[in-house]
Amino acid sequence: MIASTPHPPYYAVIFSNIRTAIDEGYAQTAQLMVELAETMPGYLGHESVRDGLGITISYWTDLEAIRNWKSQADHQIAQQLGKEKWYKAYKTRIARVERDYEFGL
Amino acid sequence: MIASTPHPPYYAVIFSNIRTAIDEGYAQTAQLMVELAETMPGYLGHESVRDGLGITISYWTDLEAIRNWKSQADHQIAQQLGKEKWYKAYKTRIARVERDYEFGL
Numbered sequence: 001m002i003a004s005t006p007h008p009p010y011y012a013v014i015f016s017n018i019r020t021a022i023d024e025g026y027a028q029t030a031q032l033m034v035e036l037a038e039t040m041p042g043y044l045g046h047e048s049v050r051d052g053l054g055i056t057i058s059y060w061t062d063l064e065a066i067r068n069w070k071s072q073a074d075h076q077i078a079q080q081l082g083k084e085k086w087y088k089a090y091k092t093r094i095a096r097v098e099r100d101y102e103f104g105l
Numbered sequence: 106m107i108a109s110t111p112h113p114p115y116y117a118v119i120f121s122n123i124r125t126a127i128d129e130g131y132a133q134t135a136q137l138m139v140e141l142a143e144t145m146p147g148y149l150g151h152e153s154v155r156d157g158l159g160i161t162i163s164y165w166t167d168l169e170a171i172r173n174w175k176s177q178a179d180h181q182i183a184q185q186l187g188k189e190k191w192y193k194a195y196k197t198r199i200a201r202v203e204r205d206y207e208f209g210l
Contacts, residue, residue, distance in 0.1 A: 001158065002121045002196050012119065012200050014162065016107045016152050018209075047121050049154040053106065055162065057119065089209030091107050095117050095200035104123075104194030 002105060003045030005059050008097045010044055013066055015056045017090035026086045029078050040069050059097070066094060107210060108150030110164050113202045115149055118171055120161045122195035131191045134183050145174050164202070171199060 019026075037043050037058060042065025048056040060066050069075060082090075124131075142148050142163060147170025153161040165171050174180060187195075 002123065002194060005196075005198075008198075012117075012198065014117065014119070014202075016162075018107065047158060047160060049156045049158050049160050051154045051156045053152060053154050055152060055154050055160045057121075057160070083208055087208065089107060089207070091110075091205060091207040091210060093110075093113075093117065093202045093205040095202040097119075097198045097200040100196060100198040102194070102196040103188055103192065105196060 001047065002102075003047050003057075003059055004105075005044050005097075005100070008099055010097050011060045011062060011066060012093075012095045012097050013058045013060065013069075014093040014095060015054075015058075015090060016093075017054045017056075018052075018088045019050075019054065020086055020088045022085045024085065025081070029081065029086075033075060033078050036072065036074060037069060040072065041065055042068070063094070106152065107207075108152050108162075108164055109210075110149050110202075110205070113204055115202050116165045116167060116171055117198075117200045117202050118163045118165065118174075119198040119200060120159075120163075120195060121198075122159045122161075123157075123193045124155075124159065124191060125193045127190045129190065130186070134186065134191075138180060138183050141177065141179060142174060145177065146170055147173070168199070 044059035149164035
């Protein structure tokens, strides 16, 4: 699903990642983190795809909302488990969406 | 592949899309556009994944590089064909990457 987001400016957290072979707890935690993010102030939506490379983008109203999400307690545990078990490598980019346009939506 | 990008700031073009059932010319044109983008001034890298939803993110030094790429002649033809044939819907977001961090890279 293409996320429905408000007029810019808003923020994107682009999480590009490569998984390990360890699946234990991954799917459940990923689903929990989506549900938890949706309850956070300033959350606007997300898009997620995996085909070898995984890209998950979450959209937020501002940097403070992103900071709050990054430091949320259960999310912190998930981030630690991610580094220990589920992710071989990742890159996270925090970006300010300045302009957008669409077709067919 | 996770794109290797320089220290921020730089720009991201996030292209989130849903395809039609029409494959004619799509794969060849997509490949050509990647090769063409790589020759453009200011191009830094790209990441692309599809699993139903498609997300392609290209990274650029600045907004002028993005404008040049958007208006490049062959790319303009591809964008037109995209709307006529290959894409049911898409959203393009132009974003300024302000911060990034990584693990395992």
